[in-house]
Amino acid sequence: MSDLTLRYLKVLVVALSAAFGTFIFLGNLMDYHSNYQFVQHVLSMDTTFEGNALMWRAITDPTAHTIAYIGIIIAEGLFSLFGWIAAGNMLRNVKKDAKTFNNSKTFAYIAYMVAFCIWFFGFAIVGAEWFAMWQSQVWNGQQVAFNITEVMIGFVILVSLRDGELTDR
Numbered sequence: 747m748s749d750l751t752l753r754y755l756k757v758l759v760v761a762l763s764a765a766f767g768t769f770i771f772l773g774n775l776m777d778y779h780s781n782y783q784f785v786q787h788v789l790s791m792d793t794t795f796e797g798n799a800l801m802w803r804a805i806t807d808p809t810a811h812t813i814a815y816i817g818i819i820i821a822e823g824l825f826s827l828f829g830w831i832a833a834g835n836m837l838r839n840v841k842k843d844a845k846t847f848n849n850s851k852t853f854a855y856i857a858y859m860v861a862f863c864i865w866f867f868g869f870a871i872v873g874a875e876w877f878a879m880w881q882s883q884v885w886n887g888q889q890v891a892f893n894i895t896e897v898m899i900g901f902v903i904l905v906s907l908r909d910g911e912l913t914d915r
Contacts, residue, residue: 756836759901763898764826764828767825767826767829767857774815782812785815789806789810791878793881828854844908854905858901866895869888870888
């Protein structure tokens, strides 16, 4: 694989990540009520095991549900925005010197940090563990959160590989 092809692959991975985030962001806006129910049930812990000793953690206030859900939507929007900015910056610099191309990845790193905050911290740690989402047969997004986190880890590793100067082969 040529150095330039690898750079284009990195741009593609970042653009696909941004597209993924955009679809999730728009889905949450277009189907607000369905996705709001997910947040409501997870925070309320109303579908966890009966007699759950962790129920003191439950948040049943609809205002808190709305604030949490809007926070998730904003974070997903930021992930998408930073991803699109990164993909554009990287594409504009794909044929430039190594330092310029490597520096153009900054927004990609920011986008992936936001992604880890959403899916690993927000869903895997807070949702699955603090609010015991893993106990729910209906409102359980733990595996999906781990799947997304794993993909994003792979992408950020690929993107973070330092690019050298382009060579003619």
